[in-house]
Amino acid sequence: MSLFKSLLNFLYPPRCPFCDRVLASDGLGDGVAMWKDGNPMELPICDRCVQELPWLKRSCIYCGHSLQGEEIKCLRCSGSSFSFEECCVLGRYEGKIRETLLRFKYRGQKSLAEPLGKLLYSKLALLSWASSIDFLVPVPLYPERFKLRGYNQASLLAGAVGKELGLPVIEALGRVRDTKSQTGLNKKQRAENLRGAFKCIEQIKKESHVLLIDDVLTSGSTAQEASLVLKKEGASRVSVAALAR
Ligand SMILES: [Zn+2]
Numbered sequence: 001m002s003l004f005k006s007l008l009n010f011l012y013p014p015r016c017p018f019c020d021r022v023l024a025s026d027g028l029g030d031g032v033a034m035w036k037d038g039n040p041m042e043l044p045i046c047d048r049c050v051q052e053l054p055w056l057k058r059s060c061i062y063c064g065h066s067l068q069g070e071e072i073k074c075l076r077c078s079g080s081s082f083s084f085e086e087c088c089v090l091g092r093y094e095g096k097i098r099e100t101l102l103r104f105k106y107r108g109q110k111s112l113a114e115p116l117g118k119l120l121y122s123k124l125a126l127l128s129w130a131s132s133i134d135f136l137v138p139v140p141l142y143p144e145r146f147k148l149r150g151y152n153q154a155s156l157l158a159g160a161v162g163k164e165l166g167l168p169v170i171e172a173l174g175r176v177r178d179t180k181s182q183t184g185l186n187k188k189q190r191a192e193n194l195r196g197a198f199k200c201i202e203q204i205k206k207e208s209h210v211l212l213i214d215d216v217l218t219s220g221s222t223a224q225e226a227s228l229v230l231k232k233e234g235a236s237r238v239s240v241a242a243l244a245r
């Protein structure tokens with residue numbers, strides 16, 4: 001650790017992003033096996049939150065729903081078709097996970113991108129499909145919202161995950177129009193609300209494998225619509241990663 005980093009850690013000791021408990025001086029938990037037994041990876045999160053928060057250890061490859069058995073998709077997704085190939089979701093959008101994501105998204109706590117990105121990377125690193133990803137694309141905000149908020153949390157998160165993966169982030173998608181809040185809409189209405197909401201604003205490499213990044217995956221309509229646009233532009237595979245669902 002550099003002297004500068006040591007000093008910084010002394011002045012501002014790293015804290016768990018979920019409960020604010022001070023972590024060890026290197027900013028990591030105690031090296032816990034979070035996703036898979038026998039594969040310890042040091043994470044920037046306290047051991048109590050590793051144990052207590054609703055992490056999704058086995059979940060449907062399309063919607064992130066928790067699974068019990070050996071299957072890879074849930075019953076609901078079995079009969080549907082998707083424009084993306086798979087998704088990786090960290091936990092359920094409730095309790096401390098939800099509170100933390102709200103602080104990240106609405107209360108200007110941009111520094112949460114780094115620990116949350118590391119956490120998302122820790123799960124991606126165990127998935128075989130992650131090794132063929134070419135670049136990351138964040139889900140964009142509508143320009144007016146961006147102006148109000150001053151940042152796009154998905155871009156910050158993509159930056160942090162990209163740094164860990166050693167891959168570039170390309171802001172390839174733009175929002176053509178603002179969409180109504182998805183709250184209170186059913187799955188069909190959500191899909192309709194988002195239809196035609198995105199366009200490609202950067203050329204992307206043909207036959208590429210894209211990792212689409214969002215903070216929260218709700219019905220999957222955003223991932224579905226954004227992936228469609230990326231595929232039309234030449235991506236051959238789109239995977240999705242989000243912090244919660
Ligand atoms: Zn904690």
Ligand SMILES: [Zn+2]
Binds near residue numbers: 063076077
């Ligand atoms: Zn599913």
